[in-house]
Amino acid sequence: MKKFFGLTSVLILSGLLLGACGSNKKDKTEDTGAADGKQVVKVAALESAYGADMWNKMKDAYEKQNPDVEIELTLDKKIEDVISPNMKAGNFPDVILLATGREAGLTETFIKDKNLEDLTDVISMTVPGEDNKVSDKLIPGFTETLATNPYNDGKTYLMPMFYSPTGLFYNAALLEEKGWEVPETWDEMWELGEKAKKENIALFTYPVAGYMDSFFFSLLSATGGPELFNSTMNYEKGSWDSDKATKAFEIVGKLAEYTAETTVANANQQDFTKNQQLILDNKAIFMPNGTWVPEEMKDAPRADGFKWGMTSLPAENADGDRYSYTFFEQIWMPSGAENKADGKDFIAFMYSDIAADIFKEASAIQPIQGMSDKLDGDNKLFYSIYDDGAKAVMGGFSSAETVEGVNMHDALYGTINSVVSGDKSVDEWQKTVVETAEKLREAAE
């Protein structure tokens, strides 16, 4: 009760305070606007593992090119908490860099509320300071996913930013030392699992169940091709209970038997690095993860000669396709933005060579053609995953409607913890997912 009072009063209080700050700020910027005629673009960006520095450099680069525009940056590791109170009071940043799939789900909320500015025209804009259009520079496919066109209506509401292939991460040195091959099909995977079991090494672990998202997206594509991926993401009738989807559930069910014993106990926000540590200690072979993990674990102790390796998911059979899900962050504009024209220009500038180089220095890679050739080190290995024959999967669940108390993320990934610990069977798990998809589909119709 006290908490509840506290929470609401804090909300109101911060609303009032920030509302006051907000209006002050507005007055101030109007003042400066009048004084030197500068347009202000308010940019809010998530300070992720790439660091805050690159955004400050971006601000300088853009202001240098556009002397009459001032970029007002807000950067934070929990940017949702910083900008939300102001937005609840109706004060929106002009440009927001924040991906879907974050715990707070702020971007999803904007999508569901249809509260986004249409950015389709940005794609055909000329990149500021260059002759090319944005569409000429983007890698094809990136603006044709549910992550950029959430309503499936051919209009782009979120522009793709830093991308990162995901896959199974492992210790390449361990496999070399034992003379084991990286499995290319699931049958080879199970064989490796048996061999590893004899040496007391688990085949698989995952940091938290949420990390199974990229894994499952790739897996669905592997068992049923892009058709299955698209139909399941749109919650189409009969998609989640189709034979090909069932196959994917069964594979995870079998993988659960090979999962390191302590995985579930540590699969929470506080202890997930202990699961990642299993890979460094040679106690587990594979984990689903993203390219940020070497940086995240850089100070952790590790087995002698440890070398990061990354592979796409095994194919269903010898002539099946292999897939790797590409995660990318999005940049977007709330409908409530004030300075839309300059904001869009700033977004177009994101795809300039100047911007791409600034981002690349911080290891943040833009989906711009020819970027992967410029990389070196671990990044070269990670981003070349598609050169080795793996196909890319992009996008994610359609997030068009809210259904109270129904959450696909929990049903599909959260339940994996129960499957691994043996509290639920694969059948029960699939049933939960099918029911959840049904509810979401009904709401959308």
Next chain:
Amino acid sequence: MNRRKQKNIFITLCLLPAILLVSIFIFYPTLTVFFMSLFKWGGYSPEKEFVGLDNFKILIKDMMFMRSFQNTILLIVLVTIITLALALIFASILTREKFKGVNFFRVIFYIPNILSIVVIAAIFSAIYDPTSGLLNNLLGMLKLDGLQRMWLGDQKIVIYSIAFALIWQAIGYYMVMYMASMASIPESLYEASSLEGAGAVRQFFDITLPLTWNTIRTTLTFFVISTINLSFLLVKAMTGGGPDGSTEVFLSYMYKQAYTNSSFGYGMAIGVIVFTFSFILSAILNKITEREVYEF
């Protein structure tokens, strides 16, 4: 005249700031919560759709909510009973018995209360760690390997792991409260009773307990409120409601719905239920523990 009138004006003026603050920061937000629970709203868009009591209708059928309800009630019952019993026993030992280090134990017992709940979460995650944790290693040392568990991974016991941490941090606080109340009981009562041949246990039940009853009653309400609050903080920091929702409690579920499932209105409906529940539970506890107050 006007003494009376002046007095009234003075009283009104003195009360005004407090009334204003309470209305702005307590009454208004509470009413807003009740009001917001009638809408379907994501939290940011300008449009709010009025849905009447729909949110509550969904809530009744929401199995995840029922699970968080069960978990919360289990925690309230366990934490209240065990903490109450232990805190009373420790308090009476520390006030009644004379032995070396009374003050030292007083401080030791109170320390968990000074710690932030996030620190407590970190401590217990180290205790419960399946491979390097204190608990499993202790059991291994005592040759009780069969009792080793995944304390945070096994869905059947993880809620008890949370309860244990809550009890650990609460004992000191309530113990100090009971000690304060016990210290005011006149020594003569104990002397008289011991002349009559009463032992320590008899004294506890016939003198200490009846004379601290009022304090105990007050703390029962505290137990309800603080367990609802602290279980949220601990769960958020330690398990995130997992594995697979097995440690989800009232407020963590409310938070999840309001802030991560884009259903702010629904979250507020949960808030209304939590508010009503804790209110009613405290009232019931207050009523059934009513006793004649003994004077000394």
